[in-house]
Amino acid sequence: MAPLRILLIDNYDSYTFNLYQGIAEVSGGCFPEVVRNDQLTWTELEAHLGAGAYDAIVISPGPGTPAHAGDLGVCRDLLRARPRIPVLGVCLGMQALALEFGGDVRRALCGPRHGSLSPVKHDGDALFAGIPSGAAWPVVRYHSLEVPEASLPACLLPIARVDLPGDQTLMAIRHADLPYYGVQFHPESICTAFGPALLFNFLSCAARFLGKVALEPPVNVPLAGPPGKPPALLHGSGASTSLAPIRLGVVRSEAVDMTSVIARSDLHQAATHIFERLFHGRAGGWWLDSSLQERGGRWSFMGAAGSSSPALGRQAFYEGGGALRLHRGPEAPPERLDLGAQTFWDWLEEDLRQYAVIEDSRAALPFDFCGGWVGYLGYELRLEGRTGNEPPARAPRVDLDAAPPHASLVWTDRFLALDGHTGQLLAVGLYDVGDGKSESGARSDAEAWARQALEEALEAARAGPLPAEASKVADKKISSTAPADPAAAAGLVPREEHSRYLSNIRACVEAMVEGESYELCLTTQLSRKGAPPAWPLYKQLRCNNPAPYAAWLDFAALRGPQVACSSPELFLRCDREGLLEAKPIKGTAPRVPGDPEADERSARELQANEKERAENLMIVDLLRNDLGRVCAPGSVHVPTLMGLESFATVHQLVSTVRGARAKDASTVDCLRAAFPGGSMTGAPKLRSMAILENLEGGPRGVYSGGIGFLSPNGAFCLNIVIRTAVVHADAISIGAGGAITVLSEPEAEWDEMNLKAAALLRTICAVDQETQ
Structure with a gap:
């Protein structure tokens, strides 16, 4: 099948290209197109979507709050337009998804979690295929804000939570009808277990929604661990001998x-x-x-x-x-x-x-x-x-x-x-x-x-x-x-x-x-x-x-x-x-x-x-x-x-x-x-x-x-x-x-x-x- 065409919207984050690398690796070569959230107007993005330029969209993490339009840029317009295209929101992206559909975002009651690992319990959704639940699934959290589960509208379903005494912070949601998913944790972090598997599962869900042939798990890529392997070295790109004066x-x-x-x-x-x-x-x-x-x-x-x-x-x-x-x-x-x-x-x-x-x-x-x-x-x-x-x-x-x-x-x-x-x-x-x-x-x-x-x-x-x-x-x-x-x-x-x-x-x-x-x-x-x-x-x-x-x-x-x-x-x-x-x-x-x-x-x-x-x-x-x-x-x-x-x-x-x-x-x-x-x-x-x-x-x-x-x-x-x-x-x-x-x-x-x-x-x- 033709590779999925993925748009990765960067909210001026410092982990966006970890998502890029992870998606490219687990998909066997689907290289996302990366644009910053103020690089395209909604009119321009809407025209691209109407022309079928993309099969799926990933909204990156980022600083700030989804309540501030400048922190989301075109991501806010995208979520308000509700296009029928698979979307994965990560961290700020999940918070934006919740807020735009009627949920709330507040300071995390358990306090900020920056570089913290927490076990996550999930409900078996297709997004978590092959991923254990509970203590066997530690994930990395980088967030000061959270989505209160009680604030979710009926169209947004809670599908994963922190599994700790006194901390059941909402960690993932999906839309009941649209192919929209959100995760509060960072699947691209080096210390998140099964991060590559989650990215692969999202792409598989996207392929099924689009009626495409299911993705095959990549060869020699450990879905349980972080993306990345010792490289086959490429020669440096110094100036060409024939061109340099x-x-x-x-x-x-x-x-x-x-x-x-x-x-x-x-x-x-x-x-x-x-x-x-x-x-x-x-x-x-x-x-x-x-x-x-x-x-x-x-x-x-x-x-x-x-x-x-x-x-x-x-x-x-x-x-x-x-x-x-x-x-x-x-x-x-x-x-x-x-x-x-x-x-x-x-x-x-x-x-x-x-x-x-x-x-x-x-x-x-x-x-x-x-x-x-x-x-x-x-x-x-x-x-x-x-x-x-x-x-x-x-x-x-x-x-x-x-x-x-x-x-x-x-x-x-x-x-x-x-x-x-x-x-x-x-x-x-x-x-x-x-x-x-x-x-x-x-x-x-x-x-x-x-x-x-x-x-x-x-x-x-x-x-x-x-x-x-x-x-x-x-x-x-x-x-x-x-x-x-x-x-x-x-x-x-x-x-x-x-x-x-x-x-x-x-x-x-x-x-x-x-x-x-x-x-x-x-x-x-x-x-x-x-x-x-x-x-x-x-x-x-x-x-x-x-x-x-x-x-x-x-x-x-x-x-x-x-x-x-x-x-x-x-x-x-x-x-x-x-x-x-x-x-x-x-x-x-x-x-x-x-x-x-x-x-x-x-x-x-x-x-x-x-x-x-x-x-x-x-x-x-x-x-x-x-x-x-x-x-x-x-x-x-x-x-x-x-x-x-x-x-x-x-x-x-x-x-x-x-x-x-x-x-x-x-x-x-x-x-x-x-x-x-x-x-x-x-x-x-x-x-x-x-x-x-x-x-x-x-x-x-x-x-x-x-x-x-x-x-x-x-x-x-x-x-x-x-x-x-x-x-x-x-x-x-x-x-x-x-x-x-x-x-x-x-x-x-x-x-x-x-x-x-x-x-x-x-x-x-x-x-x-x-x-x-």
């Missing part, structure tokens, strides 16, 4: 075993000495520093601006308002570009598409990075976008005397790579095949650089720190008494003082009770004028708080910031084969040094904490949605859910979400789909970010964005910018915060924010003491 070759040195010249225990300090000798103090110096190998780090990369090719030697600074500044070398005046009708993302897309990497087996790299853009993308880039033919929305123009650019990037065609597992060191060079020299000449230049850089690096490792650096803060832990109040000792003042921060937490909870969000990641900034020296600060930070996604960036020579980052969290990466991966961290508890039993107890309590697990689940579902926008259907999966990882100062719950990038999805498509990282926003993402913008007293800047690389071979990797100090215009700032849920206790959230800032603040104190 700039063709890049890659050379690499032979790998050298650093442990042949220094002890393995000295690798950590040797990396610092190499950076200081080759790149420190140079414009655009950078270091992507995987300084905690046992927690996901392995390869570290380091380099700086500077290239023999004008096509490659660039630094880019996006100042907002469409203003982009390009520098092609230290002597050339900057090029100031007005992006006009383009967004920053459009510019980045065009820039990356102009390059093609020529594969060469002689230069096969044991990692995905081959050069390209390195730097940061700031949080306010979330504002850059466009809708239809409207002028693009912009991140506001920044005053560089007060704040850093929204993005600072350096194009890298020469770098060193150090394997933290084995001690292998190699040098890599990109060369422009068509830069005016013969190809052999350009290649020879890159090979000569690689040989020289490797020699200098080995000499630096043997020799130790430069004399000018030896007198500064040592590359080892500074032992000092931890101050009782690190922020006060470091002289950093929070943007929102204690009472205001608690007030913001309460405002977040109220917004969630009203149904506006499931989770809100509230943050603040701590800052002071008079910054400590940034490079010694980073050296000390990587010793005190090593992290797998640490980084050092130095854009100060061109009015950018210096960034000292010790992030433990991956935002998003993609390898050369097209495998996308995110590793959200949600759930934090302090380490207890010197007391192994208490430390283990702290970890166990974190793993069992309902609030912390709900936080993690909500973000996992959000990231599954974000990856689902750009991944092949059926490929998004979660190999690790709420795994415990322990760092120097905290225990944390870490999950892993993966998917195979679709063939037509570019690097920038992937970033647009997921930026900023959901662990720093909450869900639903768009509504949550709007709420947070009204509460937080200013922009986040570099904090909450991403640091990493974007390679012309289609690979990229960005961290989540947390545990990070930003030095700019003789001021230092750090961001800190936490996820607020309806279970949050304001004082506990204030303490968690301070816990996350403490390691940085102690490091600032130590550097202040050493450099006074």
Whole structure:
């Protein structure tokens, strides 16, 4: 039979594409058409329905209330028109179905349920074919509002309820005559049992109503569990070699075993000495520093601006308002570009598409990075976008005397790579095949650089720190008494003082009770004028708080910031084969040094904490949605859910979400789909970010964005910018915060924010003491 034509109406939710992926998988390839609830007028949708364009409609979850027309858009018109077409309403969609047929919607009597699992008892309706009833069917709930069963009109039948003492909240309804169904829970959640089965059953009901041949259960798709399986990898969609005007070759040195010249225990300090000798103090110096190998780090990369090719030697600074500044070398005046009708993302897309990497087996790299853009993308880039033919929305123009650019990037065609597992060191060079020299000449230049850089690096490792650096803060832990109040000792003042921060937490909870969000990641900034020296600060930070996604960036020579980052969290990466991966961290508890039993107890309590697990689940579902926008259907999966990882100062719950990038999805498509990282926003993402913008007293800047690389071979990797100090215009700032849920206790959230800032603040104190 012909596949069902399904319309999925998105109510600006952050789980809509989990429904998309789930429907596509269980139907064997019925790819829904996704439209937002204000993308079509009712007149336009009615004409499509009249022409038989769709066989079934799914109304997504979403923030807000069905009583507010703006939260439903065309969904309200659809339900009022009563077309005879199968409809499934999920969460907000079920509430809208009840309200439009005469039922009521109110605040849930049992309180909001955000990321909670509850058993559901059903009446055996065809929607639940093959699904057990009661304790054997736990489902995930994300709702603050409910439909009172007593308010249902005769035409709406209750078909499922929560099965708990004191909680029999209505969980599903169907219309007595029309093929309309509603479920209050989220069948698309990773933790809802038999979610795929429910979606398959709805499509089967739709097929029977339409008189079509019954659907066959899909092969190799477990209807009892969440959609998603390890993907068959798709090759990345980097620019075509035949179309790209700039063709890049890659050379690499032979790998050298650093442990042949220094002890393995000295690798950590040797990396610092190499950076200081080759790149420190140079414009655009950078270091992507995987300084905690046992927690996901392995390869570290380091380099700086500077290239023999004008096509490659660039630094880019996006100042907002469409203003982009390009520098092609230290002597050339900057090029100031007005992006006009383009967004920053459009510019980045065009820039990356102009390059093609020529594969060469002689230069096969044991990692995905081959050069390209390195730097940061700031949080306010979330504002850059466009809708239809409207002028693009912009991140506001920044005053560089007060704040850093929204993005600072350096194009890298020469770098060193150090394997933290084995001690292998190699040098890599990109060369422009068509830069005016013969190809052999350009290649020879890159090979000569690689040989020289490797020699200098080995000499630096043997020799130790430069004399000018030896007198500064040592590359080892500074032992000092931890101050009782690190922020006060470091002289950093929070943007929102204690009472205001608690007030913001309460405002977040109220917004969630009203149904506006499931989770809100509230943050603040701590800052002071008079910054400590940034490079010694980073050296000390990587010793005190090593992290797998640490980084050092130095854009100060061109009015950018210096960034000292010790992030433990991956935002998003993609390898050369097209495998996308995110590793959200949600759930934090302090380490207890010197007391192994208490430390283990702290970890166990974190793993069992309902609030912390709900936080993690909500973000996992959000990231599954974000990856689902750009991944092949059926490929998004979660190999690790709420795994415990322990760092120097905290225990944390870490999950892993993966998917195979679709063939037509570019690097920038992937970033647009997921930026900023959901662990720093909450869900639903768009509504949550709007709420947070009204509460937080200013922009986040570099904090909450991403640091990493974007390679012309289609690979990229960005961290989540947390545990990070930003030095700019003789001021230092750090961001800190936490996820607020309806279970949050304001004082506990204030303490968690301070816990996350403490390691940085102690490091600032130590550097202040050493450099006074």
